[in-house]
Structures are given as structure tokens and as C-alpha cells.
Amino acid sequence: MADSASSRMTDTDVDEEFVHDIAATLSSAAMAAIGPEIPDLFSYAPPVIDSLETETSYKQNEVVQDCLEYLTAKDKDLVYNLRGVGLLERDAHKAFLHKGLGRYPDRFVPADASRPWYLYWCLSALTLLGEDVSSYREKLVATAVSMQNDYGGFGGGCGQTSHLATTYAVVLALALVGGEEAYEVIDRRAMWRWLCSLKQPDGGFQVAVGGEEDIRGAYCAAVIITLLNLPLNLTPESPAWTGDESKTLFTGVADYVKRCQTFEGGISEKPDTEAHGAYAFCALGCLSILDAPDRIIPKYLDLPRFVSWLSSRQYAPEGGFSGRTNKLVDGCYSHWVGGCWPLIEASLNGPRKEGDVPKSTLPPASSSLFSREGLIRYILCCCQDMPRRGGLRDKPGKSSDPYHSCYVLSGLSSAQHQWRWAPLLRDGTDGWIVSPYSDEVQIFEEEDRVVPIHPVYAIPQKNVDGIRRYFSAKEGF
Numbered sequence: 001m002a003d004s005a006s007s008r009m010t011d012t013d014v015d016e017e018f019v020h021d022i023a024a025t026l027s028s029a030a031m032a033a034i035g036p037e038i039p040d041l042f043s044y045a046p047p048v049i050d051s052l053e054t055e056t057s058y059k060q061n062e063v064v065q066d067c068l069e070y071l072t073a074k075d076k077d078l079v080y081n082l083r084g085v086g087l088l089e090r091d092a093h094k095a096f097l098h099k100g101l102g103r104y105p106d107r108f109v110p111a112d113a114s115r116p117w118y119l120y121w122c123l124s125a126l127t128l129l130g131e132d133v134s135s136y137r138e139k140l141v142a143t144a145v146s147m148q149n150d151y152g153g154f155g156g157g158c159g160q161t162s163h164l165a166t167t168y169a170v171v172l173a174l175a176l177v178g179g180e181e182a183y184e185v186i187d188r189r190a191m192w193r194w195l196c197s198l199k200q201p202d203g204g205f206q207v208a209v210g211g212e213e214d215i216r217g218a219y220c221a222a223v224i225i226t227l228l229n230l231p232l233n234l235t236p237e238s239p240a241w242t243g244d245e246s247k248t249l250f251t252g253v254a255d256y257v258k259r260c261q262t263f264e265g266g267i268s269e270k271p272d273t274e275a276h277g278a279y280a281f282c283a284l285g286c287l288s289i290l291d292a293p294d295r296i297i298p299k300y301l302d303l304p305r306f307v308s309w310l311s312s313r314q315y316a317p318e319g320g321f322s323g324r325t326n327k328l329v330d331g332c333y334s335h336w337v338g339g340c341w342p343l344i345e346a347s348l349n350g351p352r353k354e355g356d357v358p359k360s361t362l363p364p365a366s367s368s369l370f371s372r373e374g375l376i377r378y379i380l381c382c383c384q385d386m387p388r389r390g391g392l393r394d395k396p397g398k399s400s401d402p403y404h405s406c407y408v409l410s411g412l413s414s415a416q417h418q419w420r421w422a423p424l425l426r427d428g429t430d431g432w433i434v435s436p437y438s439d440e441v442q443i444f445e446e447e448d449r450v451v452p453i454h455p456v457y458a459i460p461q462k463n464v465d466g467i468r469r470y471f472s473a474k475e476g477f
């Protein structure tokens with residue numbers, strides 16, 4: 001057993017209070033004999049199985065069988081608590097992520113254009129685990145400088161074309177390390193001009209000049225514009241320029257998002273394609289930047305249909321989410337799908353109109369719109385790549401990687417916290433208020449709670465505030 005686990009609770013080393021708390025009627029001896037408490041929902045294959053056999057149904061059954069091993073506390077490489085939930089192997093994950101910020105072997109050459117993403121994923125995952133990443137500032141600054149283009153934005157590396165996804169990743173990475181030196185890397189005037197050149201007449205954004213237009217573009221642009229406090233007006237060179245000066249970078253964005261909702265209720269990459277979880281988060285995040293979620297989400301999306309589709313993404317017994325209909329659960333959707341829930345909850349719980357008093361709390365835990373327990377079980381039992389490698393993964397049988405580490409931990413964070421959108425905070429700004437979330441019974445160990453992240457920007461609130469405050473204090477560029 002790993003050293004980091006030796007100080008933790010096992011079923012032979014039982015904390016008295018904990019036992020009392022979770023099973024007043026069972027003695028610890030009885031508990032040890034019976035085994036950990038795991039609800040049937042997460043311990044057995046589904047009672048009804050579609051009799052149509054396809055490649056998809058075989059794969060689905062395999063995943064269920066694989067997950068059940070981990071979910072029923074049978075994996076030898078994990079340490080489980082008395083509820084059958086794996087303990088978070090923080091140290092192993094941190095080591096994996098620090099390594100991920102170092103050099104990569106030759107076989108990673110094809111991933112070169114994704115280098116900004118690797119920086120964001122590793123820095124974000126480390127932050128979620130409570131690590132202070134400001135020590136990476138100097139190195140990140142040097143790398144980011146080499147990725148920026150004179151015409152604005154960041155490419156995947158030196159000499160590569162600027163792209164909204166890589167620019168989003170660099171901006172978030174800089175926000176995570178924080179500090180003037182990091183913020184000052186960004187040429188905001190060029191960034192604004194470049195964003196104007198991506199803005200399209202139908203409201204959306206191309207991801208690169210002449211590149212595809214999709215909802216990732218809209219979300220990334222909205223994040224960049226607001227974190228950097230960029231002007232919203234369009235340059236006459238913008239493809240969206242009509243001569244009407246009231247039209248801005250945000251004009252038509254919500255309508256573009258609306259056009260991405262499909263017959264299933266989910267959100268697709270661009271109008272008239274297949275609904276997918278990754279794009280659902282982009283849609284809600286983008287809308288929640290444009291206006292208060294309780295106002296804008298129901299205005300532009302068919303919310304009941306969306307919630308129905310989103311609910312269908314969670315499977316049992318796995319507990320995790322799939323990205324689309326008839327596909328498999330995958331840890332990264334803990335964020336892309338899981339991260340939609342706080343925004344949906346905010347849109348349902350927020351004040352309805354100007355002047356309404358905000359509700360002081362969300363509805364009681366039992367009315368959560370998804371099974372936080374299921375998601376937490378999937379993450380902590382099925383997504384930790386142990387014993388040797390560390391890091392988090394898609395599902396059992398897969399290897400960890402920085403992408404899954406970032407989004408699995410982001411999803412864990414949203415399952416462990418609740419966010420409420422408040423129209424007016426003490427300082428007069430709009431804001432989000434976070435509090436720890438737990439069901440009536442907390443199934444995970446308190447020390448395994450990860451850091452809360454902003455439901456729209458997916459980095460801690462203090463990093464969002466840090467960069468926004470810095471740039472809003474500036475006159476012009």
C-alpha cells in the first residue's frame with residue numbers, strides 16, 4: 001500500500017465518531033463483517049437491459065462490469081472509506097501533474113499545438129488539489145510570450161496561428177499563476193482587434209481567422225473578453241461590422257447559442273449537429289457571462305428539454321456522465337456535464353427579476369437535480385489511476401492524463417460545492433457565492449474536498465477577481 005495511504009482510515013482502523021455518525025444501529029464489528037455501505041444503485045448492473053445487442057451495447061456492458069469492481073470496493077490499489085468511496089490520492093496526483101509541467105518524450109510531438117492546454121490542465125488540477133502554482137509564473141511567462149502573435153491572441157507554440165482555444169488556455173493559465181508579470185504578457189489591444197476579426201455576422205465566433213465557427217469559440221471569446229476587460233465595440237475591419245456602432249462583440253451571441261440547442265434538448269458544436277456535453281457547458285457558461293443565469297438561460301434555452309437531456313447523461317451503476325446519447329461514461333464529463341448543474345441550479349434558484357430578494361439558500365440537498373453521490377463515487381472509485389501512475393482518467397482501463405485530471409477534479413469540485421448567483425454583493429458587484437455541499441450524509445472524507453472553482457470560468461474565484469481587478473483598474477489599454 002502506498003505511503004500516503006498509511007495514515008488514512010481503513011476498515012481495520014476505524015474512527016469512532018465517524019462510525020457512530022454513519023451507522024448508529026451497526027456496531028463497528030458488524031460493519032467490518034458486512035463490508036462497506038454502498039447503495040444497490042451503485043453496486044449492481046441495471047435490472048433492465050435493452051435486448052438489442054450492438055457493438056455499443058457490448059461496450060456498455062463491459063464498462064458496467066469494469067466499474068462495478070471499483071464501485072464495490074474490490075480494487076486492491078485503492079483505499080476505501082466505510083461507505084466504499086475511494087480516498088483521494090492527492091500526493092500521487094500532484095506528483096503526476098508537476099511532471100506534466102515538465103518535458104515530454106518525443107512521441108508527444110503531435111500534441112505540440114496543444115501545449116497551452118497542457119499548461120492550463122496541469123496548473124488547474126494542481127490548484128484544485130490545493131497547490132500554490134505561483135512558483136510556475138516565471139516559466140509560464142516565458143512560454144506564453146513565445147506563443148503570442150503580433151496580430152493578437154496565442155497559438156499553440158512559437159510561430160503557430162492564434163486560436164481561441166489556445167488563447168483561452170493561456171489566459172486561464174496566466175490567471176492561475178496570477179500577478180502583474182503574468183497579466184502584462186497579454187497584448188490586450190491586439191487581442192481585441194483579433195477577436196473582432198473572428199466575430200461573425202450571425203453572432204458566433206470563428207476559432208481562428210478563416211477557421212470553423214462553433215460554440216467553443218463563443219464561450220472562449222466571452223471568457224477572454226470579460227477576464228481581460230476588453231472593449232466590446234467592433235472594429236470596422238470585423239466581418240460583423242455593419243456601420244451600426246451599437247453592434248458589439250456580444251451582439252447575437254445568445255441567439256447563436258440558442259440555435260445550437262438540438263431536438264434532444266442538448267447543445268451541439270454548431271447549429272444542426274449532434275448534442276454533446278462539452279458544448280452544453282460552453283453554452284451555459286457563455287450565456288451566464290452575458291447576463292444573470294436565471295434571466296438569460298430560460299430566455300434562450302428550452303430549459304425543461306435541456307434538463308431532461310442533461311439528466312440522461314448520468315448512468316447507474318457507474319454514477320458518472322456520458323457526453324452524448326448511447327455513449328459511455330467518461331471522467332472528463334464530470335466537468336463538461338457536471339459543471340452545467342451549478343449553472344442550471346442558479347438559473348432555477350436565482351432571483352427572477354430586478355428587486356426580487358435573493359433566496360438565502362438553495363433547496364435542501366435531497367432536491368439536487370443529479371446524483372452528486374453517484375458522480376463522487378465514480379470519480380473517487382473509478383477515475384484515480386493508481387497505484388503507480390497517479391493522475392485521473394476517463395474510466396477503468398484507461399491511463400491518466402492532464403486533460404482528464406483537470407476535468408475530473410473540476411467535476412469533483414462542483415459536486416462538492418454549491419454555488420448561488422447573487423445579483424448584488426456588499427461591494428455592489430454581481431457575484432457568485434460558494435458553500436460546501438454535502439448530502440444528508442457525506443460519503444467522502446472531508447480532507448478529500450477539493451478547492452471550489454468559479455462555475456463559469458472554472459478557476460478559483462480569487463484568480464478570476466485578480467485578473468479582472470487588474471485590468472479594470474486600467475484606463476484604456
Ligand code: FPP
Pocket residue numbers: 165216219220276278279282322323324327328330
Ligand atoms: C467527442 O469525443 C467529443 C466532442 C464531440 C467534443 C470535444 C470538445 C471538448 C472536450 C471541449 C470543448 C470546449 C472548449 C472550451 C474548447 P469522443 O467521440 O471521443 O467521445 P464520446 O464517445 O464520449 O462522445
Ligand code: K
Pocket residue numbers: 323330
Ligand atoms: K470520450
Ligand code: ZN
Pocket residue numbers: 330331332333394404
Ligand atoms: Zn474524456
